[in-house]
Amino acid sequence: xxxxxxxxxxxxxxxxxxxxxxxxxxxxxxxxxxxxxQAYRSCTELKPDVALxxxxxxxxxxxxxxxxxxxxxxxEPPRVILxxxxxxDDFADMIADSPAVSFLPKAGLSGAAIRxxxxxxxxAA
Numbered sequence: 001x002x003x004x005x006x007x008x009x010x011x012x013x014x015x016x017x018x019x020x021x022x023x024x025x026x027x028x029x030x031x032x033x034x035x036x037x038q039a040y041r042s043c044t045e046l047k048p049d050v051a052l053x054x055x056x057x058x059x060x061x062x063x064x065x066x067x068x069x070x071x072x073x074x075x076e077p078p079r080v081i082l083x084x085x086x087x088x089d090d091f092a093d094m095i096a097d098s099p100a101v102s103f104l105p106k107a108g109l110s111g112a113a114i115r116x117x118x119x120x121x122x123x124a125a
């Protein structure tokens with residue numbers, strides 16, 4: 001299955017590196033966004049299967065963005081995977097309370113990791 005991905009992060013170097021890595025590993029990166037408004041607009045227009053959302057977007061909160069994307073009213077909203085340079089243990093309760101299907105550390109981000117999340121019960125389309 002081809003996976004269409006949107007990456008939401010305010011670090012432009014990370015966006016470029018993640019896009020290059022994921023595309024090399026067979027994930028189609030349909031767009032990138034640095035703000036909640038861009039993320040919402042991109043999801044509406046591009047209809048990705050999955051949105052990788054950084055927990056800490058400077059002045060914006062990735063958990064709020066995850067809720068907005070998951071509840072945007074689309075017939076099939078993207079599955080949200082939260083990402084961070086920090087350990088998921090630091091945010092465990094907030095991740096569990098979010099609509100995200102999973103958390104991946106940025107250091108562990110890969111096409112295989114994304115597919116693994118989406119292939120788990122509750123993560124697949």
